[in-house]
Amino acid sequence: MTAGPRYEVIIGLEVHVELKTRTKLFCGCENRFGAPPNTLTCPVCLGLPGVLPVLNREAVAMAARAGLALGCTVREHSRFDRKQYFYPDLPKGYQISQYDHPLCEHGQLRLYDGQGQYRKTVRIRRIHLEEDAGKLNHLGERLSDATGSLVDLNRAGVPLIEIVSEPDLRSGEEARWYLNALRATLAYLDVSDLRMEEGSMRCDANISLRPLDFTGSLADLPRVEVKNLNSVRNVERAIEYEVRRQAAQLSQGLGIERETRGFDDASGRTYSQRSKEEAHDYRYFPEPDLPPLVLTTEQITAWRDSLPSLPDAVREDLTAAGIDPRTVEVVVQDPAAVAYLWAAAQDYGRAEAVANWMLADLARLLNAHRRSYRDCPVPPAELANLLRLIDRGTLSGRMAKEVLEVMFVKGVTAEAAVAQLGVSQISDVDHLRPVVEAVIAEQPKVVADWRAGKEKAIGFLVGQVMKRTAGQANPELVNRLLREVLARQAHPLP
Amino acid sequence: MEILDLGARALAEAVQSGALSATAVLEAYWAHIQATEPQVRAFLHLDVERARARALAIDQAPSHLRRTWPLAGVPVAVKDNIVTEGMPTTAGSRILEGWRSPYTATVVARLEAAGAVVLGKTNLDEFAMGSSTEYSAYHPTVNPWDPKRVPGGSSGGSAAAVAAGMAAVALGSDTGGSIRQPAAYCGVVGLKPTYGRVSRYGLIAFASSLDQIGPIARSVEDAALALGVLAGLDPKDATSVPEPVPDYVAAIDELPSAVRIGVPEEYFGEGIDPAVREVVSAALRRMEAQGATLVPIPMPHTAYAIAAYYLIAPAEASSNLARYDGIRFGFRAGAPDLVRLYEETRARGFGVEVKRRILLGTHVLSAGYYDAYYLQAQRVRTLIRGDFERAFQVVDVVATPTTPDLPFPLGSRSEDPLRMYLSDVFTVTANLAGLPAVSVPAGFVDGLPVGLQLIGPAFSEAELLRTARLVERVAPRMRWPWQQGREGAEAR
Numbered sequence: 004m005t006a007g008p009r010y011e012v013i014i015g016l017e018v019h020v021e022l023k024t025r026t027k028l029f030c031g032c033e034n035r036f037g038a039p040p041n042t043l044t045c046p047v048c049l050g051l052p053g054v055l056p057v058l059n060r061e062a063v064a065m066a067a068r069a070g071l072a073l074g075c076t077v078r079e080h081s082r083f084d085r086k087q088y089f090y091p092d093l094p095k096g097y098q099i100s101q102y103d104h105p106l107c108e109h110g111q112l113r114l115y116d117g118q119g120q121y122r123k124t125v126r127i128r129r130i131h132l133e134e135d136a137g138k139l140n141h142l143g144e145r146l147s148d149a150t151g152s153l154v155d156l157n158r159a160g161v162p163l164i165e166i167v168s169e170p171d172l173r174s175g176e177e178a179r180w181y182l183n184a185l186r187a188t189l190a191y192l193d194v195s196d197l198r199m200e201e202g203s204m205r206c207d208a209n210i211s212l213r214p215l216d217f218t219g220s221l222a223d224l225p226r227v228e229v230k231n232l233n234s235v236r237n238v239e240r241a242i243e244y245e246v247r248r249q250a251a252q253l254s255q256g257l258g259i260e261r262e263t264r265g266f267d268d269a270s271g272r273t274y275s276q277r278s279k280e281e282a283h284d285y286r287y288f289p290e291p292d293l294p295p296l297v298l299t300t301e302q303i304t305a306w307r308d309s310l311p312s313l314p315d316a317v318r319e320d321l322t323a324a325g326i327d328p329r330t331v332e333v334v335v336q337d338p339a340a341v342a343y344l345w346a347a348a349q350d351y352g353r354a355e356a357v358a359n360w361m362l363a364d365l366a367r368l369l370n371a372h373r374r375s376y377r378d379c380p381v382p383p384a385e386l387a388n389l390l391r392l393i394d395r396g397t398l399s400g401r402m403a404k405e406v407l408e409v410m411f412v413k414g415v416t417a418e419a420a421v422a423q424l425g426v427s428q429i430s431d432v433d434h435l436r437p438v439v440e441a442v443i444a445e446q447p448k449v450v451a452d453w454r455a456g457k458e459k460a461i462g463f464l465v466g467q468v469m470k471r472t473a474g475q476a477n478p479e480l481v482n483r484l485l486r487e488v489l490a491r492q493a494h495p496l497p
Numbered sequence: 498m499e500i501l502d503l504g505a506r507a508l509a510e511a512v513q514s515g516a517l518s519a520t521a522v523l524e525a526y527w528a529h530i531q532a533t534e535p536q537v538r539a540f541l542h543l544d545v546e547r548a549r550a551r552a553l554a555i556d557q558a559p560s561h562l563r564r565t566w567p568l569a570g571v572p573v574a575v576k577d578n579i580v581t582e583g584m585p586t587t588a589g590s591r592i593l594e595g596w597r598s599p600y601t602a603t604v605v606a607r608l609e610a611a612g613a614v615v616l617g618k619t620n621l622d623e624f625a626m627g628s629s630t631e632y633s634a635y636h637p638t639v640n641p642w643d644p645k646r647v648p649g650g651s652s653g654g655s656a657a658a659v660a661a662g663m664a665a666v667a668l669g670s671d672t673g674g675s676i677r678q679p680a681a682y683c684g685v686v687g688l689k690p691t692y693g694r695v696s697r698y699g700l701i702a703f704a705s706s707l708d709q710i711g712p713i714a715r716s717v718e719d720a721a722l723a724l725g726v727l728a729g730l731d732p733k734d735a736t737s738v739p740e741p742v743p744d745y746v747a748a749i750d751e752l753p754s755a756v757r758i759g760v761p762e763e764y765f766g767e768g769i770d771p772a773v774r775e776v777v778s779a780a781l782r783r784m785e786a787q788g789a790t791l792v793p794i795p796m797p798h799t800a801y802a803i804a805a806y807y808l809i810a811p812a813e814a815s816s817n818l819a820r821y822d823g824i825r826f827g828f829r830a831g832a833p834d835l836v837r838l839y840e841e842t843r844a845r846g847f848g849v850e851v852k853r854r855i856l857l858g859t860h861v862l863s864a865g866y867y868d869a870y871y872l873q874a875q876r877v878r879t880l881i882r883g884d885f886e887r888a889f890q891v892v893d894v895v896a897t898p899t900t901p902d903l904p905f906p907l908g909s910r911s912e913d914p915l916r917m918y919l920s921d922v923f924t925v926t927a928n929l930a931g932l933p934a935v936s937v938p939a940g941f942v943d944g945l946p947v948g949l950q951l952i953g954p955a956f957s958e959a960e961l962l963r964t965a966r967l968v969e970r971v972a973p974r975m976r977w978p979w980q981q982g983r984e985g986a987e988a989r
Contacts, residue, residue: 046600050820052593053580053602053699057735085816087862089839096819154824286862288871291705291813293735 010212014172021203028162029056040155048160050094062162065194070107083290092137100133114180119328126169135161175242225259324354339376346383388417500525505665505719512570519552519570539658543617566612574664577618578701589633592846602699619654641978646904649679656683662979674924677936681899681948692931693738696731702817704810707928721745748959759892761796769901776947780939783971805877806925815858899936899948937968
């Protein structure tokens with residue numbers, strides 16, 4: 004390639020997020036992941052003849068609150084439409100979605116990098132509410148040699164919001180920041196499980212390269228859509244691959260074809276799925292079975308007023324509490340971690356120490372045991388207790404790590420864990436003094452060496468005391484006591 | 498008194514009081530059905546055992562309960578595009594042959610809760626698409642007044658069953674006239690309620706924004722009785738309306754004294770059989786003599802109604818019928834891959850008229866055509882609604898012939914879809930505007946019934962039925978087909 008890029012990367016993301024309502028979007032079936040196939044179904048979500056959809060108000064509230072949290076305008080009048088295509092996982096032959104009157108429009112999201120540095124603001128075009136399709140399980144090793152397919156409609160009718168960004172992103176890295184910021188905001192609202200691996204959050208990326216001399220509308224650029232990316236990492240990888248591929252095409256003087264592509268996790272490559280010629284005509288038209296969705300100004304205001312503290316505000320608070328920006332950037336992603344941090348910090352006093360322990364040791368334990376701050380076996384007050392034990396000298400930092408693990412695994416208090424491990428650091432002067440005196444009495448030669456000016460000899464004496472206390476004495480205290488006793492022996496009190 | 502000669506209200510009162518048992522009523526009907534059905538062929542499915550069990554349950558119920566059931570022991574028939582648990586539901590299509598719904602439509606549940614005894618499922622044009630019941634995938638139904646002629650459609654089986662005395666009341670569905678046109682052809686009363694008045698939950702959708710379930714009965718009074726049972730908000734149908742349900746039977750007790758009847762000349766002009774026009778005009782003149790005022794009103798957008806209807810209805814139908822794909826229920830053709838499975842299932846499962854409308858509707862909604870067809874048709878719909886709104890500022894009700902013609906001979910139009918479509922010309926406007934409309938027998942031409950249609954403002958069913966009773970009052974007396982040749986028997 005010649006020096007410098009001759010194009011600009013243009014990326015827009017479409018993110019589907021499953022809402023964790025109690026029931027599905029248009030029927031009373033339970034909305035839950037992991038049940039045996041087709042057990043969470045009824046005539047409505049099976050699309051049987053004669054059924055009608057009834058809108059779930061909880062889903063509307065969740066979608067509207069998501070929109071408000073993302074800075075969107077919530078329409079007082081929106082509408083549902085039918086998006087039509089044939090596929091076995093789509094029971095009615097159409098998906099009830101929102102086409103030209105979406106629930107939310109015109110939002111924005113601020114992006115921060117891993118250093119906690121603000122980078123840019125990405126506009127959100129729209130957020131609409133729609134139903135999910137079911138799932139096909141293909142029999143056989145691969146789709147190409149599948150001997151049959153089984154349809155599971157548990158997921159059919161689960162409420163989704165689709166969040167469509169403007170084409171404001173310029174790299175895979177920015178896409179990662181965007182997804183992190185989006186996920187954090189939605190996590191604070193508690194409207195979704197946000198698990199990309201389980202499909203409760205899914206991402207499609209629209210990627211095009213704009214030649215620097217191209218002055219037309221972005222909509223006219225040939226756009227490649229990479230579908231069904233199942234992790235933030237893969238979104239980034241797919242974009243990076245696709246930018247390289249398209250750049251290579253352009254540098255060879257080849258055009259970019261408008262198409263839909265998939266992403267292969269193993270090879271890290273995208274592959275063609277559907278060309279423009281094969282593109283669907285979805286034949287959208289207004290859903291006649293549902294009246295227009297009308298919301299009052301009061302309702303929308305009430306939702307706005309009840310929004311929780313959101314990541315941008317929390318980020319400021321954490322930074323103001325003296326926490327390192329990189330640490331802030333990790334904690335801010337998880338509202339449960341933030342709540343935990345504030346609870347422990349309030350109890351203990353120093354937020355930064357709490358944050359450091361959370362990020363280093365607690366995070367490791369949570370990961371290893373597949374737990375989260377939501378169900379952390381060590382309550383914030385106990386972490387505060389543990390930190391106080393270190394401050395008092397009862398525990399060394401190294402001991403505290405072991406104590407924390409016991410607290411976590413056995414679900415016990417700091418004191419109980421200390422007792423179980425028998426690792427309490429002996430900081431009791433009355434307890435240590437006789438040991439110190441005994442060691443001095445037993446080692447007249449070493450004492451004499453020290454008195455003769457051999458400073459290193461005191462280290463040996465400390466070691467002896469530690470040995471007798473099975474390593475639990477506070478070494479600093481032992482050192483101080485040794486000098487005190489030796490000094491008194493040299494200059495006995497009258 | 499013959500049981501068969503009693504109307505639904507009289508039957509219900511007899512069963513409520515214990516003067517008749519539901520079982521006796523049912524057995525009288527069953528004997529008559531066995532004698533009549535082989536000629537008329539109104540039913541796709543009859544289930545006398547289920548009906549007997551229901552009748553017995555009614556007879557064994559405590560009398561204080563039975564007295565509260567407005568349709569106690571009344572034998573009813575249900576159009577076969579309304580789902581019923583425990584009986585097949587085919588919508589008149591091969592694609593649903595053998596399918597049994599795991600749930601029951603709200604209207605059927607309401608009928609049964611009111612003490613009605615469901616006899617079976619009636620024939621219809623496939624997916625309610627047609628005006629003669631000849632597009633049933635199973636068999637045609639004949640007009641009880643003349644077995645060489647069609648009963649109308651698509652609720653032809655329901656209208657024929659009522660006219661032939663095989664059911665006291667029947668359910669129909671009306672998308673562009675499918676209750677009123679067969680009611681007119683069969684000489685019975687057929688009511689299409691206001692859109693949203695009756696739940697559509699369990700009605701196999703044809704065109705969702707137009708479909709409405711309503712009663713077909715021998716008299717206005719029986720239609721009023723049935724509507725009172727059917728009407729009301731259903732939480733399972735988001736388009737049903739929480740409008741209070743008046744006591745329709747009480748509301749029609751008195752005849753209207755000075756009703757203002759709008760007469761749109763657009764409905765009496767070109768294309769109408771002069772004999773039909775004369776029967777309807779004569780009825781209107783007699784109503785005038787009873788104190789009604791006839792007011793000529795303009796309905797300038799009537800001419801566009803059929804065109805708009807045949808864009809909107811097929812568009813919605815093409816979408817509603819997408820679920821018949823052979824994947825989850827109903828007929829499935831064997832095929833080597835998914836696309837062929839879809840193609841073969843739908844090619845063999847659907848009949849010619851259904852395919853015609855799916856093609857039409859798919860085209861109407863296609864990219865590049867949507868604005869010119871679908872949106873334009875919706876604009877016409879708004880204009881037609883406006884025509885009625887203006888009319889109802891000066892009149893209480895609009896009167897028209899229900900159909901431009903008399904029941905036509907079987908087979909005479911099935912090869913000419915456009916001509917078939919035109920027989921809906923007077924009925925589609927009420928669906929497009931969402932208004933209640935009723936067809937009432939107004940007289941006969943050569944022994945063939947003629948219907949007069951009344952259209953009223955939204956949720957004016959009580960007033961509409963009251964005016965319909967006036968039509969009934971002034972219409973010439975008639976004998977039902979099963980009473981022909983019997984001395985002294987008279988329907989009313």
